[in-house]
Amino acid sequence: MGSIKDKVAIIGMGCSKFGERWDAGLSDLAIEAAYEAYQDAGIGPESIEACWFSTVYAPVGGIGASVAADALKLRNIPLIRNENWCASGHVALIEACVAVASGLYDVVMALGVEKLKDTGYPGLGAGRGMSPVLEARRTAPGSFALIAKRYFETYGLSDEQGKELIGRIAVKNHENGRLTPKAHFHNKVSLDKVIAAPIVSWPLGLFDCCGNSDGAACAIVTRSDLAKSFRPDPIYLKGVGISMDSMLPHLRPGFDWLRFDSLINSSRQAYDMAGIKNPRQELDLAEVHDCFTITELAIYENFGFSEPGNAREDVESGFFTRHGGLPVNIDGGLKCFGHPIGASGLRMTYEVYKQLQQKVDNPERQIKNPRRGLSHTFGGPPQISAVAVFGNETG
Amino acid sequence: MAGIVRAAGYVPYLKMDRKVIAAAWERSALPGCRSVANHDEDSLTMAAEAAQACLKEEDRSRLSGIFFASTTAPYLEKQAAALLATALDLDRGILTVDYAHSLRSSLSALRLALDAVSAGTADTILVAAADTRQGYPRSDPEQQFGDGAAAVLVGGSNEVLEYMGGYGLNDYITDVWRNPGDRYVRAWEGRFITSVGYMALMKEVISSLLTKLGLKPSEVDRAVVAAPDQRSLKDLLKVTGMDKEEAAADSLLNEVGFTGAAHPLLMLTEALEKARPGQTLLVAGYGDGAEALLFRVAANPASEAPKHSVGEQITARGALNSYARFLSYKESVEPLPGEPFRILPSASATWRERDSLLRCRGSRCRECGEVAFPIQRVCNNCRSLDRFETVRLSGLQGKVFSFSQDNLAGRSDDPVVVQTVVEMENSARFYGLMTDCRPADVRVGMPVRLTLRRFHELGDFHNYFWKCRPVR
Structure with missing residues (x-):
């Protein structure tokens, strides 16, 4: 596999307010994110040569990427829709970067939009694959809770100890979300409250589950050699990794629900390209896929942030808090920022981008002099993962 | 020779104390409990459970047919036996037939299976019966009925029950019935059903069979007679002269309920679990006429007993203590369906x-x-x-x-x-x-x-x- 390290830079980003946006449709959300990105990059729609668009739960099956054309009037250029479950936004961004690196286009947009609150139900609904009986009554929390049961079982945690462990991740992300104006939720929660909350899918309680939100995020990318003609502080793409696995890894004998090949492979690809040997030490911040608290826990160990079985120690010592050794989900994560599926990868990248530029919208959340940041989404059954690593200088 | 090689019953996991139903209606309860099919069960799935327990791996290649008997088949137009054969993963060349519309359809299916094996046109035939009939809310049948299934394997060798002969009568009587679209069983006056219906027809069919085979009622060791209630059973055994045999009451009625078309076969399965070699066993059932069959216990039935006896299944159940849930599982009230399901079947x-x-x-x-x-x-x-x-x-x-x-x-x-x-x-x-x-x-x-x-x-x-x- 080749490398596109330092060949592409982000020159503008935008992110809508996330939440229950009864006031805004797909188009409104797209406009909110895209026009912030235009302003940030100092360009207009006429500069966009191609657009990778990501959405998962579009109102109907066959809308393609027409939202970009209908809402933004991006016409007569390639508009490409990407749907890869929760990793859709990341895949759109990475494909946009690959297109720029190929030399075919100079300025490309990646736009992720999701309007979940028009579906009429909370959560993502039941059915997570292609078969009406195999997938019957299968929900996201029902699927991800299977990881928790295996984690507790394997490491000998009682239900109470397990609940406490994952509960601490919710407390941390709420502590961060409090400082994030665009996030869906801003409330601080205590560990007791998290543990006592109603169970959604045992052991996942209400606060172990991310926000079901509307939102959009947008990135404008260009070749690194052109980047400084747009702005003095572009953010460079250091490494990417995409690893897609079967919708049904569960069918494999030996699949242990702790080790996810897609997480391991996607992070390794990105680390290798970025030249990262020890992510625990070399990364200054990470935005990872905390659709459920147990997912964030599994990611710590699959991404090499913690040794297998050691995440508990790191969680309890506060290693992943805003002031810890490796701050994870500084903007509140999916937990508090919300999880409009197709937009999330770009929203996470938005936080990394702003942190690396030291331009976070609330200075209380800004970490000091970060150089390397990672964003990541993980979706599907779960077994579909995409990672991007960014830096604020080349080399 | 033809006979029954094996029999297996299926009693659903859920049971409901009849007091729960009675309390909901502020009325008196019948004794015992009734079985309740779970909301994901129907007559076809229950029959599949019984049939699976009845079939051994080595039976598969010899199976000539599968008969399904029920008054509550899942489709009006679409064969349940074909679905059953598919779910059991049986050969596509076997004969599949549905027997329907009558409570004695299971015994008609059994007689025809025995006749086909006797005639040499079939090697072995699996007869499965199941029912999930519903009584009107607050009615006695609501408490009396139970859900259940049974399956018997009919063959010409290794029988535990040797078939001695059968006799059947048909009769047109509007006693219990359901019109198209009816959810609940309708019935004419109880006295009418019992006197000119059940008692008259069952007495006639049993005595005709015994006469045909040259047997006296006292020579019947076990009467496996399906009756809608204990009283009718007791009266019938008395008038037919079979009331001195060991088990005069039908314990299934108390523990499971009257399981419709499945009942004679479920009783037979249970009786077989207790039968001893050499005994004579009479099986009879009622519905738009009556059907009676006589068997002799040939071998020790325990050798062919399925893994989980009817008695064991009755013991290992979970209680449904909510009448509201019962009504909902029975589709008398409509539940909120839960999270919308995004994948439409094709x-x-x-x-x-x-x-x-x-x-x-x-x-x-x-x-x-x-x-x-x-x-x-x-x-x-x-x-x-x-x-x-x-x-x-x-x-x-x-x-x-x-x-x-x-x-x-x-x-x-x-x-x-x-x-x-x-x-x-x-x-x-x-x-x-x-x-x-x-x-x-x-x-x-x-x-x-x-x-x-x-x-x-x-x-x-x-x-x-x-x-x-x-x-x-």
Whole structure:
């Protein structure tokens, strides 16, 4: 596999307010994110040569990427829709970067939009694959809770100890979300409250589950050699990794629900390209896929942030808090920022981008002099993962 | 010679104390409890359970036919026996017939099966019967009826029951009936049904059979006579002169309820569990006439008894203590359906996937041995294309590997959905729902087996697939 390290830079980003946006449709959300990105990059729609668009739960099956054309009037250029479950936004961004690196286009947009609150139900609904009986009554929390049961079982945690462990991740992300104006939720929660909350899918309680939100995020990318003609502080793409696995890894004998090949492979690809040997030490911040608290826990160990079985120690010592050794989900994560599926990868990248530029919208959340940041989404059954690593200088 | 090789009953997991129903209506309760089919069960799935317990691996290749008898088949137009044959993963060349519309349809099916085997036109035939009849809310039948199934394997060798002969009568009488579209069983006055219907016809058919075979009532050791209630049974045994035999009461009526077309076969299964070689056994059932069959116990029935006797199943049940849930499971009231389901079924896709979805077949790679369910054309492990043989999972046991208890996805009358990953004994992974369990009791390592269930009616047809359930 080749490398596109330092060949592409982000020159503008935008992110809508996330939440229950009864006031805004797909188009409104797209406009909110895209026009912030235009302003940030100092360009207009006429500069966009191609657009990778990501959405998962579009109102109907066959809308393609027409939202970009209908809402933004991006016409007569390639508009490409990407749907890869929760990793859709990341895949759109990475494909946009690959297109720029190929030399075919100079300025490309990646736009992720999701309007979940028009579906009429909370959560993502039941059915997570292609078969009406195999997938019957299968929900996201029902699927991800299977990881928790295996984690507790394997490491000998009682239900109470397990609940406490994952509960601490919710407390941390709420502590961060409090400082994030665009996030869906801003409330601080205590560990007791998290543990006592109603169970959604045992052991996942209400606060172990991310926000079901509307939102959009947008990135404008260009070749690194052109980047400084747009702005003095572009953010460079250091490494990417995409690893897609079967919708049904569960069918494999030996699949242990702790080790996810897609997480391991996607992070390794990105680390290798970025030249990262020890992510625990070399990364200054990470935005990872905390659709459920147990997912964030599994990611710590699959991404090499913690040794297998050691995440508990790191969680309890506060290693992943805003002031810890490796701050994870500084903007509140999916937990508090919300999880409009197709937009999330770009929203996470938005936080990394702003942190690396030291331009976070609330200075209380800004970490000091970060150089390397990672964003990541993980979706599907779960077994579909995409990672991007960014830096604020080349080399 | 023809006879019964084996018999197996199926008593659903859920039982309901009749006091619960009575209390809901502020009236008196009949003694005991009744069985209740779970909301994912119907007559077809219960028959599949009984039939699976009745069939041994070595019976499959000799099976000439499968008969299904019920007054509550899942479709008005669509053969249940063909679906049953598919769910049991049987050969497509066997004879499949539905027997319907009468409570004695199971015994008619049994007689015809015995006749076909006697005539040499069939080697073995499996007769399965099941019913889920409903009485009007607050009526006696609501308490009296129970849901259940039974299956008997009819053959010409290794019989535990030798067939001595049968006799049948038909009669047109509007005693109990359902019109098209009726949910509940209608009935004329009880005295009319009992006197000129049940008592008259049953007495006639039993005495005609005994006369035909030259036997005296006192020579019948066990009377396996289906009756809608204990009183009718007691009276009938008295007038037929068979009242001195060992078990004059039908314990199934107290513990399970009257299971409609399945009842004579379920009684027969239970009687067989207690029968001794040399005994004479008379089986009779009523419905638009009557049917009676006489058997002699040939071999020790215990040698062919299925793994879980009717008695054991009755003991290992869970209580349904909510009449509201009962009404909802019976579709008398409509539950909030739960999270909308985004994947609409397609009849053609379901048909294409029938080997996995209905026959419960997975694949085993001929190159590396990896097993998968459902069938994978490209091996999960070594990626060989189309180098697989199919393997049936439905008879296997497994152990829970991981699970979740989802409060989001269920129906309002059964809100907790237990998702499970099961490690089957052949190493295949089954990822699906668990049924017939108390969610709080589910544990990693818990032994389970697979059971055919009805999932939903999307697409305007019944969507059947397999779930796991704790081994009872």
